[in-house]
Amino acid sequence: MVTRAEHRRSTLLRLSDAAVELFEERHPDRPTAEEIADRAGVSRRTVFRYVETKEDLAFIRPTLWLEIFDRAVAEVADTPIRDRILHGAHQISLDIDADPEPVRRGLLVASRSPGMAGRYGAVNRRWVERIATEIAGPDPDADTAFRAHVLGSAVMGVIDAALAEWVEDPRGRPLVDLVDRGLDHLAPILHD
């Protein structure tokens, strides 16, 4: 007997893998929702019970990272902002290292398909907001919120650039190192 949560999670990852495979095989065309559904062993209708558009299936894992980040940040809530972000990146890296290939291939597919830039941009923006609230702290005034948004975008830029480099060479430097190096560029302005 399988719990509902386990079942949902495994179906989601099966859909994700099927989608990434098919987006690779069909490039530059795109698979239909039905093909993805068939390969994952579910009906077309069910696909849209897991994601809003089929393109979202390429970013399932990066989307799940938000939860990891939340938990990680909560663990070190009373440390400086830079440490919190690094700790979050570290926990995410551990998750990636457990099985890097699907992540890498998903990000590659995403970066090549123009139609996906939009959906990936949406994930990106959610991350910016998340990091900005982390920097702003509770009840920020207008100026603090403004500054937090700017720094949030900058940190997201670090993560983006780090991921882009890591995707090209997954056997190279660990993702955390790349993020660490990127944050160095922001060191003069990144403080609580």
Next chain:
Amino acid sequence: MVTRAEHRRSTLLRLSDAAVELFEERHPDRPTAEEIADRAGVSRRTVFRYVETKEDLAFIRPTLWLEIFDRAVAEVADTPIRDRILHGAHQISLDIDADPEPVRRGLLVASRSPGMAGRYGAVNRRWVERIATEIAGPDPDADTAFRAHVLGSAVMGVIDAALAEWVEDPRGRPLVDLVDRGLDHLAPILHD
């Protein structure tokens, strides 16, 4: 007799205005492509000769800003990066001031519609790349490109935050001032 360039431009802006109006009227529902086409006085088919998706019609003006930015930056090509960006922002502000309402309403519509966050994210990303290449200069090495991407995201964050504040109160401080203030946060790290 109307030149082709003029004709295309006026059709595009007519589509943009029709779309913004209808997205406002129909909120939280969304107008169909056919309704937008009818109001703009063209066929549904023609809409998709101007934009890839109907949601793009809310950002027509921000998209056109890229051209203004390119021209402005070229004018002051030999000044420090901060001045170039400020000059670009200044030229864009002049364009906005000529007719601010459509811009403001478009951005408001865009910020409220979840489906649009994605498409707006795509525009956002094009801006990040554009600014990053401006910062990186010609033939950047890997480290320079990495740093440029980080700073590009940060600058985009400034513009984003400035636009968000300006949209809320268009009679408040001019957009250039808001961008200027935002760039102050990046001053310690923003140099050539």
Next chain:
DNA sequence: CGATTTCTGTCACACCGTGCCACGAAGCGG
């Protein structure tokens, strides 16, 4: 002017994303 290129509307088509309904399997209190 005629030849050519660009823009348009019409039509047809595959596909997307969603509401609705019925059914089976998981969860839960007794």
Next chain:
DNA sequence: CCGCTTCGTGGCACGGTGTGACAGAAATCG
């Protein structure tokens, strides 16, 4: 273990999207 409820699913139908193909009008060019 048993009934009742809740959740996840497939099937179907439907309005809507975005695109290829084609033919005609309008501009550009020589």
